[in-house]
Amino acid sequence: MELVVSELKKSFEHQQVLRGASFTFQKGHIYGLLGRNGAGKTTFFNCLNGDLQTDAGSALLRKENGVERPLAYSDIGYVQSVPIVPDFLTAREFLKFFLEINRDRIRDPQSPDAYLDSMQIAAEDRGKLLRDYSHGMKNKMQMLIHFIADPPIMLLDEPLTSLDVVMAEEMKQLLRRRRESHITILSTHIMELALDLCDEIVILHKGVLSPVIREQLDDEDYKNRIIAALKEDGNG
Amino acid sequence: MVETFWISRRLEISCQVNGILFWLKRLPVLGKKLPSDLYDRVGLKKLVLALAILKELLSFFFSKLIYFGICIIPALLFFRQRNGVDPGAAFLHIFVCLTLAGAVAKNEIVESDDNSRYAVFLLGMDAKRYALANYLYFLIKTLIGFVVAVFVAFEMAVLLPEGVKLSRLWALLLPLLVLSCKLVYAGFYLVFFQKTDKLPEGAVTAFAAVLLFVAAYLPLLWGWTLPLRWVKLLAAAELFLAVPAAVYLVRAGSYRRIYQRKSDLRISAGAAMEKAIKDKFQEKLELEASSDKQGCAYLNDLFMQRHRKLLRRPAQRMTLILTGILSALMIAMQVFPDLSEKLRANFMGVLPYLPMVMYFINRGETTTKILFFNCDSSMMVYSFYRSPQLIRSLFWERLRSLIRINLLPSTVLALGLPLLLLLAGGSDSPLDYLILPTSVLFLSVFFSTHYLVLYYLLQPYTQELVSKSPAYSTATLVTYWVCFFGANKMGKLISPTLLAAICIAVSLLYVLVALPLVSRLAPKTFRLRH
Numbered sequence: 001m002e003l004v005v006s007e008l009k010k011s012f013e014h015q016q017v018l019r020g021a022s023f024t025f026q027k028g029h030i031y032g033l034l035g036r037n038g039a040g041k042t043t044f045f046n047c048l049n050g051d052l053q054t055d056a057g058s059a060l061l062r063k064e065n066g067v068e069r070p071l072a073y074s075d076i077g078y079v080q081s082v083p084i085v086p087d088f089l090t091a092r093e094f095l096k097f098f099l100e101i102n103r104d105r106i107r108d109p110q111s112p113d114a115y116l117d118s119m120q121i122a123a124e125d126r127g128k129l130l131r132d133y134s135h136g137m138k139n140k141m142q143m144l145i146h147f148i149a150d151p152p153i154m155l156l157d158e159p160l161t162s163l164d165v166v167m168a169e170e171m172k173q174l175l176r177r178r179r180e181s182h183i184t185i186l187s188t189h190i191m192e193l194a195l196d197l198c199d200e201i202v203i204l205h206k207g208v209l210s211p212v213i214r215e216q217l218d219d220e221d222y223k224n225r226i227i228a229a230l231k232e233d234g235n236g
Numbered sequence: 237m238v239e240t241f242w243i244s245r246r247l248e249i250s251c252q253v254n255g256i257l258f259w260l261k262r263l264p265v266l267g268k269k270l271p272s273d274l275y276d277r278v279g280l281k282k283l284v285l286a287l288a289i290l291k292e293l294l295s296f297f298f299s300k301l302i303y304f305g306i307c308i309i310p311a312l313l314f315f316r317q318r319n320g321v322d323p324g325a326a327f328l329h330i331f332v333c334l335t336l337a338g339a340v341a342k343n344e345i346v347e348s349d350d351n352s353r354y355a356v357f358l359l360g361m362d363a364k365r366y367a368l369a370n371y372l373y374f375l376i377k378t379l380i381g382f383v384v385a386v387f388v389a390f391e392m393a394v395l396l397p398e399g400v401k402l403s404r405l406w407a408l409l410l411p412l413l414v415l416s417c418k419l420v421y422a423g424f425y426l427v428f429f430q431k432t433d434k435l436p437e438g439a440v441t442a443f444a445a446v447l448l449f450v451a452a453y454l455p456l457l458w459g460w461t462l463p464l465r466w467v468k469l470l471a472a473a474e475l476f477l478a479v480p481a482a483v484y485l486v487r488a489g490s491y492r493r494i495y496q497r498k499s500d501l502r503i504s505a506g507a508a509m510e511k512a513i514k515d516k517f518q519e520k521l522e523l524e525a526s527s528d529k530q531g532c533a534y535l536n537d538l539f540m541q542r543h544r545k546l547l548r549r550p551a552q553r554m555t556l557i558l559t560g561i562l563s564a565l566m567i568a569m570q571v572f573p574d575l576s577e578k579l580r581a582n583f584m585g586v587l588p589y590l591p592m593v594m595y596f597i598n599r600g601e602t603t604t605k606i607l608f609f610n611c612d613s614s615m616m617v618y619s620f621y622r623s624p625q626l627i628r629s630l631f632w633e634r635l636r637s638l639i640r641i642n643l644l645p646s647t648v649l650a651l652g653l654p655l656l657l658l659l660a661g662g663s664d665s666p667l668d669y670l671i672l673p674t675s676v677l678f679l680s681v682f683f684s685t686h687y688l689v690l691y692y693l694l695q696p697y698t699q700e701l702v703s704k705s706p707a708y709s710t711a712t713l714v715t716y717w718v719c720f721f722g723a724n725k726m727g728k729l730i731s732p733t734l735l736a737a738i739c740i741a742v743s744l745l746y747v748l749v750a751l752p753l754v755s756r757l758a759p760k761t762f763r764l765r766h
Contacts (some may be wrong), residue, residue, distance in 0.1 A: 014273070073619045077619060078617065086610075087614065088543065089535075090523075093538060097531070097535050100530050101626055128523075145620075
């Protein structure tokens with residue numbers, strides 16, 4: 001399975017943010033999307049997610065058998081950097097609702113409590129309103145919903161940055177465990193996270209996507225290559 | 237000082253010019269045609285700059301004249317006609333009181349606005365020089381404004397009622413009196429801050445200003461004006477005190493601290509306002525709620541239960557109010573038989589006002605805000621929430637709940653109006669008993685549907701609950717206009733029965749057209765705005 005992005009264009013008034021971005025993201029990889037401030041990473045994610053209408057180009061899902069089709073809303077899980085959960089529901093209620101709505105789509109569904117167990121959300125917290133959850137707990141809940149929905153493509157905007165070290169490590173493990181069967185793209189400003197977690201670095205610079213090839217470089221040299229690529233004028 | 241003055245003027249004018257350009261860009265049709273590098277276009281900027289300067293010049297010369305025309309002259313005419321107050325004495329009275337009120341209410345020596353924040357904190361200009369340069373400009377502007385106003389009003393005898401004369405000395409004194417009042421209060425302001433480390437901007441100041449404002453007009457009702465001797469004494473005292481006040485202003489050194497304090501105040505006022513908006517649409521959730529429904533019905537059920545204070549209570553209150561009004565009318569009819577006759581004679585004349593009443597009773601727009609703020613803004617982040625099936629079935633659940641909420645007060649009206657008609661002596665046409673409740677109920681369903689449909693088709697809100705959709709604003713404006721003026725106008729042209737028939741038909745037609753439209757389009761339109 002591949003996510004084929006080709007010639008994606010998006011302008012706001014006369015400012016061209018995406019100028020024909022093309023890239024093929026493959027299943028089994030975690031991609032680190034790097035770009036300077038204002039490079040258009042969020043715009044790119046919003047376009048893939050269908051929140052913004054693109055001006056030109058396409059984003060298609062290519063199946064193993066080579067058949068291509070446009071992205072559907074259910075293909076993508078978009079994990080926001082600030083976890084957003086419905087305040088007025090308890091964790092159990094949110095899960096119950098979610099499971100009922102997606103009854104036909106979820107493979108071997110479990111009970112809400114079994115899912116909450118898997119995320120290590122304590123029994124006494126499950127009946128609390130999500131509004132009263134800590135930042136980290138909200139994040140767990142958000143991730144859990146996306147993991148159960150199990151869309152083939154996961155977009156993560158600045159993940160892990162606001163989590164404590166233990167929680168961040170847990171999340172990393174979860175993402176690595178899911179790597180094989182999914183396309184994961186995460187945008188980040190933290191080079192260490194990108195190098196640690198991602199199989200491939202893609203930069204968004206001057207409105208186009210391009211991979212930074214690692215070859216045999218060690219971390220330090222690779223880092224320098226990435227920075228050099230981000231500094232480039234874009235003419236060469 | 238002169239340099240500081242020019243820099244701050246230029247800063248203010250650039251902000252104004254960019255503000256005008258920003259406003260131009262936001263205009264519905266024209267805005268789209270303007271280039272995005274608008275702010276860099278020199279030619280256009282010069283034009284707008286000229287406009288800004290023109291505006292400043294106009295306010296220089298005419299603002300005080302307008303002030304005379306609005307705040308003083310109509311009062312002179314009114315009190316002369318009402319209780320024969322001498323316009324000359326009244327003029328001095330109102331002028332002096334308003335001048336004092338103005339000095340207390342708005343102290344310009346340290347103005348905390350965006351311009352001063354840029355100048356003092358971002359550009360690091362000397363706070364004292366900045367304050368004094370601008371204050372001097374303000375004083376000159378005020379002086380010229382009043383000289384022009386006094387000259388036009390008294391020498392040219394424009395605007396003023398006949399017989400109001402002012403001696404040359406007073407004509408000269410009045411503008412100076414304004415300046416000295418401003419200076420004296422500014423001096424007091426700085427001294428107060430120096431001594432107490434507090435700004436004199438609390439409730440006491442506001443109260444004093446209001447009191448002075450009331451004192452400008454209220455005593456005239458009994459024909460009392462300030463005796464001339466008091467005015468002279470006050471003027472002499474103010475003029476005398478203005479000199480040390482001015483010296484103190486030049487010598488004082490606490491300007492930067494005052495700017496800082498005022499800026500903090502402004503930020504906390506902004507935060508308080510934001511909180512007030514949030515409180516209006518967000519309530520303290522109570523955990524108690526349960527539902528044995530499934531899927532969307534389950535979600536909607538929990539939502540309605542946990543937000544019942546916000547959603548149901550206002551409707552319940554409205555129900556009580558309507559019951560009260562209707563009962564009061566019924567009792568009044570028993571006590572004053574005349575009233576029954578009057579009501580009966582033109583009972584159906586109430587129909588043209590019905591859309592307006594229903595507009596008021598309706599909780600549609602507030603409900604959509606509550607839905608967005610507390611549920612959809614967070615849920616829309618999840619892709620499963622975008623499934624067309626879910627959007628449709630949740631829409632129906634909500635529509636049912638909203639209709640139920642709005643029907644609570646509507647039913648009281650639907651039952652109360654025919655009952656009122658019956659008690660007033662009844663109608664000759666039995667059809668009226670049917671028309672009244674049917675129109676009320678149809679309109680109620682119409683309004684419930686209307687706002688929810690608009691919400692689903694246009695989804696105008698951003699996370700901050702600001703409406704970003706011109707289409708939505710236009711639609712609500714049209715709704716308002718039709719309810720307040722359109723129905724009324726039509727009521728004069730056609731019979732009440734026909735108007736009721738139109739109301740019912742339009743409501744029915746609207747619901748029949750809008751609902752399939754939502755099913756079709758909402759999956760595309762119901763999403764977050766970025």
